[in-house]
Amino acid sequence: MMNGDNSPEFRKKTCCGxxxxxxxxxxxxxxxxxxxxxxxxxxxxxIKDNEAVGDGFVVLDAATGCLVEVxxxxxRMTGYARDELLGMHASRLxxxxxxxxxxxxxQRVVKNxxxxxxxxxxxxxxxxIPLELSVTYSHVQGGQxxxxxxxxxxxxxxxxxxxxxxxxxxxLFREMLNGFAVHEIICDAQGTPxxxxxxxxxxxxxxxxxxxxxxxxGRTVLDVFPQTEQTWIETCGRVAINGDSIVCENExxxxxxxxxxxxxxxxxGQFACIFVDITKRRKAEEALRESEERYRFLxxxxxxxxxxxxxxxxxxxxAAMARMVGFKREELIGRMFFDFVHPDDRDLVxxxxxxxxxxxxxxRVMKRDGTTFxxxxxxxxxxxxxxxxxxxxxxxxxxxLALEEQLRHAQKMESVGRLAGGVxxxxxxxxxxxxxxxxxxxxxxDPSDPLFPDLKEIYHAAQHSGNxxxxxxxxxxxxxxxxxxxxxxxxxxxMLNMLRRLLGEDVELIWNPAAxxxxxxxxxxxxxxxxxxxxxxxxxxxxxAGRVQLETRQVSIDPAGCKKLVGAFPGEYVLLSVTDDGCxxxxxxxxxxxxxxxxxxxxxxxxxxxxxxxxxxxxxxxGFIQVESEPGHGAAFRIFLPHFADQVIxxxxxxxxxxxxxxxxxxxxxxxxxxxxxxxxxxxKRLGYQVLSASLPDEALRLAETYSGQxxxxxxxxxxxxxxxxxLADRLSVLYPRLKQLYMSGYADHxxxxxxxxxxxxxxxYKPFSRMGLAETVCKALKKKGAxxx
Numbered sequence: 048m049m050n051g052d053n054s055p056e057f058r059k060k061t062c063c064g065x066x067x068x069x070x071x072x073x074x075x076x077x078x079x080x081x082x083x084x085x086x087x088x089x090x091x092x093x094i095k096d097n098e099a100v101g102d103g104f105v106v107l108d109a110a111t112g113c114l115v116e117v118x119x120x121x122x123r124m125t126g127y128a129r130d131e132l133l134g135m136h137a138s139r140l141x142x143x144x145x146x147x148x149x150x151x152x153x154q155r156v157v158k159n160x161x162x163x164x165x166x167x168x169x170x171x172x173x174x175x176i177p178l179e180l181s182v183t184y185s186h187v188q189g190g191q192x193x194x195x196x197x198x199x200x201x202x203x204x205x206x207x208x209x210x211x212x213x214x215x216x217x218x219l220f221r222e223m224l225n226g227f228a229v230h231e232i233i234c235d236a237q238g239t240p241x242x243x244x245x246x247x248x249x250x251x252x253x254x255x256x257x258x259x260x261x262x263x264x265g266r267t268v269l270d271v272f273p274q275t276e277q278t279w280i281e282t283c284g285r286v287a288i289n290g291d292s293i294v295c296e297n298e299x300x301x302x303x304x305x306x307x308x309x310x311x312x313x314x315x316g317q318f319a320c321i322f323v324d325i326t327k328r329r330k331a332e333e334a335l336r337e338s339e340e341r342y343r344f345l346x347x348x349x350x351x352x353x354x355x356x357x358x359x360x361x362x363x364x365x366a367a368m369a370r371m372v373g374f375k376r377e378e379l380i381g382r383m384f385f386d387f388v389h390p391d392d393r394d395l396v397x398x399x400x401x402x403x404x405x406x407x408x409x410x411r412v413m414k415r416d417g418t419t420f421x422x423x424x425x426x427x428x429x430x431x432x433x434x435x436x437x438x439x440x441x442x443x444x445x446x447x448l449a450l451e452e453q454l455r456h457a458q459k460m461e462s463v464g465r466l467a468g469g470v471x472x473x474x475x476x477x478x479x480x481x482x483x484x485x486x487x488x489x490x491x492x493d494p495s496d497p498l499f500p501d502l503k504e505i506y507h508a509a510q511h512s513g514n515x516x517x518x519x520x521x522x523x524x525x526x527x528x529x530x531x532x533x534x535x536x537x538x539x540x541x542m543l544n545m546l547r548r549l550l551g552e553d554v555e556l557i558w559n560p561a562a563x564x565x566x567x568x569x570x571x572x573x574x575x576x577x578x579x580x581x582x583x584x585x586x587x588x589x590x591x592a593g594r595v596q597l598e599t600r601q602v603s604i605d606p607a608g609c610k611k612l613v614g615a616f617p618g619e620y621v622l623l624s625v626t627d628d629g630c631x632x633x634x635x636x637x638x639x640x641x642x643x644x645x646x647x648x649x650x651x652x653x654x655x656x657x658x659x660x661x662x663x664x665x666x667x668x669x670g671f672i673q674v675e676s677e678p679g680h681g682a683a684f685r686i687f688l689p690h691f692a693d694q695v696i697x698x699x700x701x702x703x704x705x706x707x708x709x710x711x712x713x714x715x716x717x718x719x720x721x722x723x724x725x726x727x728x729x730x731x732k733r734l735g736y737q738v739l740s741a742s743l744p745d746e747a748l749r750l751a752e753t754y755s756g757q758x759x760x761x762x763x764x765x766x767x768x769x770x771x772x773x774x775l776a777d778r779l780s781v782l783y784p785r786l787k788q789l790y791m792s793g794y795a796d797h798x799x800x801x802x803x804x805x806x807x808x809x810x811x812x813y814k815p816f817s818r819m820g821l822a823e824t825v826c827k828a829l830k831k832k833g834a835x836x837x
């Protein structure tokens with residue numbers, strides 16, 4: 048505190064009376080001072096700080112330049128104690144540390160009596176502090192310089208910050224990639240915005256638009272872009288007048304660019320725009336949208352279902368997937384895909400979801416109506432929109448599984464057929480021997496001979512066994528047949544009486560023939576066998592009274608129909624259907640119904656060859672068979688045979704009843720089955736022929752080379768070890784150019800043609816054959832080469 052009177056009256060008097068107005072600088076009164084004349088003991092000004100303000104005050108002796116008084120605020124600014132400052136020369140505090148310059152400034156203040164300037168003072172820690180000094184000269188005490196000191200550090204910081212901000216703004220304005228422009232809105236007399244003027248544009252604006260600042264500044268937008276719409280000017284006017292900031296898109300057709308514009312008001316009547324060129328982005332988005340539309344289009348066209356889920360929740364799917372489950376796409380979005388998995392398969396799906404990478408498995412999928420289908424599913428992880436998801440492809444394999452099952456069944460039937468055909472062929476050779484020898488023995492014995500009945504029973508048993516082999520060969524498509532053009536209606540009508548007796552009085556037989564002829568190429572005995580097998584099967588399925596219906600129709604099958612009918616090919620067919628109202632069959636029985644030796648009848652009631660042989664006969668004649676049945680609803684067998692609508696049915700030839708005999712012609716018999724070889728030789732010898740016998744082709748060649756006479760006929764088995772009958776005949780024809788040929792076989796035509804390459808004009812006799820058949824065929828072969836004997 049300073050010495051002297053500090054009463055309010057004294058402060059008021061000195062402040063308002065003695066101090067000049069120029070002492071009061073700024074917004075605050077910094078000094079209350081006391082003139083030294085009021086005390087005789089002290090010849091100096093005494094000062095007390097006003098604690099409400101923070102400016103410093105320093106008094107210098109004008110003559111010496113030394114400090115004679117300071118206040119506490121200045122002490123705090125510089126870090127000195129008051130005692131350290133009093134008596135210190137002002138140059139020691141001046142940032143320039145130039146005594147002469149400080150003295151010259153003091154003299155200038157004495158001369159001008161008042162001066163304001165900025166300078167720096169050195170603090171006690173040797174740091175510099177910026178200050179503003181308001182300096183006044185006073186004549187008291189021989190001349191003093193009164194200095195009001197304001198700390199400029201905060202001001203300098205603010206000025207520096209403002210300067211940095213200005214530099215940053217200028218750099219941003221200059222270097223920013225987005226266009227920037229400031230405009231002045233132009234209104235008409237009613238205050239409606241009608242145009243605006245370019246005030247400022249940055250370099251980015253010039254790059255984006257191709258316009259130069261010197262060419263557009265001061266000009267209006269309608270002058271630069273005459274096609275600018277009035278609505279855009281009005282929108283910008285609302286920003287400039289009302290201060291409503293906007294973000295919008297604007298397309299400049301003249302530039303071929305599209306911009307995202309952010310507009311705001313920097314000053315009343317003005318608006319600033321930040322332009323972002325989004326032309327490439329919009330084109331990319333448009334390309335992406337078109338790509339997604341193409342993907343969606345192609346995805347919806349595919350027959351394979353595809354859906355995307357996140358944590359089991361469906362987020363998207365294609366139209367095929369929606370069709371598969373019977374829903375609309377929008378009904379499925381947001382649902383759990385587990386809702387469409389069969390409950391018994393959900394554990395499998397859950398395990399597959401836990402696997403890493405892609406997975407593939409088969410699952411049953413539930414449809415809207417409660418039915419299911421079998422699907423092959425392939426799922427893999429993906430990233431969509433920055434989120435992990437699971438993409439799943441679903442392929443309905445119900446039809447494929449059915450086809451695979453049909454293929455397995457066909458392969459099984461083929462394998463069983465080969466086995467059955469092989470067994471029947473070998474058994475047929477044995478039956479040939481039994482039938483031949485028993486027939487010759489019966490001719491030589493008197494009916495009264497005790498052996499005659501026994502031989503007759505053997506003969507009849509062999510004939511019955513022949514029926515079994517024919518059924519096996521029919522199933523294997525290897526039995527001997529004589530196909531010809533027949534009207535299926537006439538054949539069925541000729542069988543009706545026998546079929547009615549076969550069905551019995553309790554079963555009604557209904558016959559619905561087609562209106563026109565149903566011409567097929569088939570052995571009539573095969574048609575009889577098929578009808579008998581199917582009618583017996585129908586009779587055994589009926590308990591008590593019932594009904595069996597026979598029907599023929601002419602049908603045409605196109606490629607689409609082939610997909611529904613297994614084994615079908617496009618073309619014209621004759622349909623023969625046999626329908627009953629019996630007990631029907633379940634699915635398991637239907638899958639085995641054509642297998643040989645499969646039967647649901649009691650032991651002794653059936654061998655299980657009837658439907659198997661029917662299947663073989665139909666396949667052998669290039670047809671196919673379908674069966675439909677349900678337990679308790681009967682069964683329907685439908686046979687499709689190729690229709691020969693334009694073919695003429697030939698009248699059957701009449702065979703002679705007499706047994707042809709030979710006239711000493713030489714016949715070379717080649718047969719690897721010894722029993723048939725001996726039997727054939729015995730029959731031909733009794734008919735008056737010379738016979739040479741060989742069991743193998745090589746043996747036959749040696750025999751022919753050493754034989755001195757003429758060999759008139761080669762009677763050979765079609766298929767033999769080491770060489771076919773055709774190959775043997777070709778080699779023998781070199782030795783005997785006029786050699787006739789007759790082949791024996793237990794196989795069907797297509798097997799012979801495939802494996803033995805026997806031409807159709809060569810005579811052929813099938814095993815087992817009778818004496819009459821052998822005699823007639825040999826006679827025909829010796830006369831000339833005719834058509835194949837069926």
